[in-house]
Amino acid sequence: MISLNNISVSFKQNQTLKNISLNFEQGQIYGILGRNGQGKTTLLNTITGGIPNHTGTIEIDGIDPYNKPTVLSEICVAREELIPLYTESTVQHTLKAFALIYPKFDMDFAQTLINKFDIPLNKRIITLSRGLQTMVMNIICLASRANVLIFDEPTTGLDATNRAMFYTILLQHFTDYNPTIIIATHQIDETENIFNNVVIIEKGEITINTTLEEFQTKALILRGDEKSLLNLSLIQQAKKIQSLGSKITYIYYGDISIPDMDIIESYDIECEAIGLQNFFVEMTR
Numbered sequence: 001m002i003s004l005n006n007i008s009v010s011f012k013q014n015q016t017l018k019n020i021s022l023n024f025e026q027g028q029i030y031g032i033l034g035r036n037g038q039g040k041t042t043l044l045n046t047i048t049g050g051i052p053n054h055t056g057t058i059e060i061d062g063i064d065p066y067n068k069p070t071v072l073s074e075i076c077v078a079r080e081e082l083i084p085l086y087t088e089s090t091v092q093h094t095l096k097a098f099a100l101i102y103p104k105f106d107m108d109f110a111q112t113l114i115n116k117f118d119i120p121l122n123k124r125i126i127t128l129s130r131g132l133q134t135m136v137m138n139i140i141c142l143a144s145r146a147n148v149l150i151f152d153e154p155t156t157g158l159d160a161t162n163r164a165m166f167y168t169i170l171l172q173h174f175t176d177y178n179p180t181i182i183i184a185t186h187q188i189d190e191t192e193n194i195f196n197n198v199v200i201i202e203k204g205e206i207t208i209n210t211t212l213e214e215f216q217t218k219a220l221i222l223r224g225d226e227k228s229l230l231n232l233s234l235i236q237q238a239k240k241i242q243s244l245g246s247k248i249t250y251i252y253y254g255d256i257s258i259p260d261m262d263i264i265e266s267y268d269i270e271c272e273a274i275g276l277q278n279f280f281v282e283m284t285r
Contacts, residue, residue: 001025002047002148002180007056009042016042018204020056024180026147029194032184033276034201035284040184041079043201044150047182048077060148076102078141079152080134087126091119091136095143104145113139113169117162131157138166142173148180155187163190170194188277198276202284208253212276219279221272222250228267232260241282251282 002024009017016039024030034040045051047058049065049072058064063071089097091114099105114121117135125133134156141149155163171194174181185191198215200208208215222229222238226248229235234252242249251274256264264271274282 001061003059004047005057007046007054007058009046009051009054016204017046020206022199022206022209024148024182026180027178028196029174029181030183030197030199031191031195032182032199032201033188033280039201039204041152044077044152044184048072048075048150073102074146075148075150076141076144076146077150077152078137078154080156088124090122090124092121094125094136095140098140098144102144102146106143106145110139110143113142116165129157131159131162134158135162135166142169145177146179148182150182152184153186154183155185155190167194188280192276200280215276216273218253218255219274219276220252221274222252222269223247224267224269228269231263231267233257234260239283251279
């Protein structure tokens with residue numbers, strides 16, 4: 001398990017993470033969602049030992065990775081910013097380099113996926129398309145057999161077919177090896193049904209941290225005339241997203257009290273679930 005307690009990070013007096021407390025459990029898939037510049041990558045870098053100048057505590061299976069970096073061998077990260085470190089190496093040499101880092105690295109599995117995605121082993125990574133570069137990092141992450149797999153925008157540059165193939169392989173890997181998987185992505189519509197848990201970061205703070213199942217019961221659209229809607233006590237926590245004639249639409253995340261439910265039924269207010277993609281777009285626009 002990865003445990004973060006009151007993690008804060010600042011760069012040049014700008015606080016990019018603010019008192020973040022999260023637990024990442026074994027055998028769960030987490031979606032880390034947030035617009036650009038909201039703190040997603042900083043969060044991932046902090047988890048993986050890349051930002052020593054933070055406050056708060058991080059533990060991986062009870063061990064502080066900043067005091068004992070060897071524990072990081074149980075975490076593998078696939079991210080675009082790592083690619084420049086290996087651009088002059090061939091795909092084959094890069095696989096061999098990672099096999100030295102991760103003791104459980106499955107070279108046969110890596111070779112199988114390299115063939116499946118038609119990636120030339122003897123070409124330098126710098127000569128590959130952006131999508132194939134992304135897949136090389138994804139394949140390394142999967143083949144590492146690490147207990148924690150972190151993917152930062154894992155489908156950058158991939159066409160629809162390769163994206164679908166990657167997600168199928170990822171879910172099979174999850175079934176076979178039961179790792180913790182953390183995915184930071186903008187492709188929410190394609191990944192919504194993959195996540196067990198959803199974490200939304202906005203301006204360096206966690207605004208939502210819940211299971212997908214709970215999210216689906218609490219993320220709601222409310223639609224009706226404004227006078228009726230203003231009778232709801234929850235409307236103070238809701239966000240108006242559309243006015244169309246006399247119909248006003250709000251988006252809301254949370255529980256509905258019995259009095260508010262009575263008002264919804266009495267005033268014929270429409271109340272329906274909203275998907276993760278649409279919710280995220282509306283709440284962060």
